[in-house]
Amino acid sequence: MYLTVRDATKTYGTFTALDRVSIGIEKGEFVCLLGPSGCGKTTLLRLIAGLADLDGGEITLDGANLSHLPARKRGFGIVFQSYSLFPNMTVAENIGYGLKIRGAARAEIVARVADLLELVKLPQVADKLPGQLSGGQQQRIALARAIAVDPRVLLLDEPLSALDAKVRAELRDEIRQVQRALGIPTLMVTHDQEEALALADKIICMNHGVVVQVGTPEDLYHRPVTRFVAEFMGTSNLLSPDDVGQLFPDLLATRPGAARAHLACIRPEQIDLVPDADGAATVRSINFLGNLRRLEVDSPVGVLTVETHGVNPCRTGDRVSLRVAPEACTWVIDDEAPAKSIQSGAVPA
Secondary structure, eight states: OEEEEEEEEEEEETTTEEEEEEEEEEETTTEEEOOOOOOSHHHHHHHHHSSOOEEEEEEEEEEEEEEOOOOOGGGGEEHHHHHHHHHHOHHHHHHHHHHTTTOOOOHHHHHHHHHHHHTOOOGGGTTSOGGOOOOHHHHHHHHHHHHHTSSSSSEEETTTTSOOHHHHHHHHHHHHHHHHHHHHEEEEEEEEHHHHHOOOOOEEEEEETTTEEEOOOHHHHHSSSSHHHHHSSSSEEEEHHHHHHHOOOOGGGGOOOOSEEEEEEEEEGOOEEEEEETTTTEEEEEEEEEEEEEEEEETEEEEEEEEEOOOOOTTTTTTEEEEOOOOOEEEEESSOOOOOOOOOOOOOO
């Protein structure tokens, strides 16, 4: 691992913000720290950046211990939600500021700024002040400023949350393109599952100050290990073994051993819905969402959510049968606040 955090602990009075968290980032990797508000993800980012002090554990970069190194000496680029641009400096001056204080030659600064403005697709705004730019443009400039000094790691703290949905989606794609082009190891804090799924090579999902699962976006969506991850990563139908036995008995053959309580996690798109006058379920409602339809279905074990693409063969009130392939079912631990990390990805021991 290029950047490694081992057993990071942080407390505020009697509150434990981080409880022995261990993560790792490879060179060139885009990693998202994902979780609800208060889960510890921003605290972890601040510890890595050097903006807060560890109470326990260590942080290393390429084998060197950073734990007691001040933020200015870590060589990281940081982009915040609030842009943090200097309001009285032009765009070009903002981007070149880090190079200037490092003593770079003026010609080098001018050339670097021009290259970065091209990279973030804003070559025309070099002489404008930040206040003359839109929110999306300001965040692009903040990104350019952060990467101007060739950071060893790029840290992004909810950089898109203040933007509207359309701009957020556009800038999300541009951040990924820039990161891939430059190959900078990047750690981004977000509470937005869609952002994490779209951007990350690896997602670190956190809750209550611990890491609950690490893996690719596909891992966390299709193979969650806990109830919390299954529910946080999208809509899920979570069924007890008894409910599964009543609706989908074939799925019981895939059930893990009974050492811990498990629930069957079935995503809405993994349920096949078949019109059947003798079916055990009834369509309660149908919502058209453009590229899909989301149906609420009354079943013998409660209401299930089903998503269909293309032509929908059912109407509200129709009787239906429900089918799920065994490989489409994932069994998850019924534990929303695990006491220790349950990690499915490659992380430090």
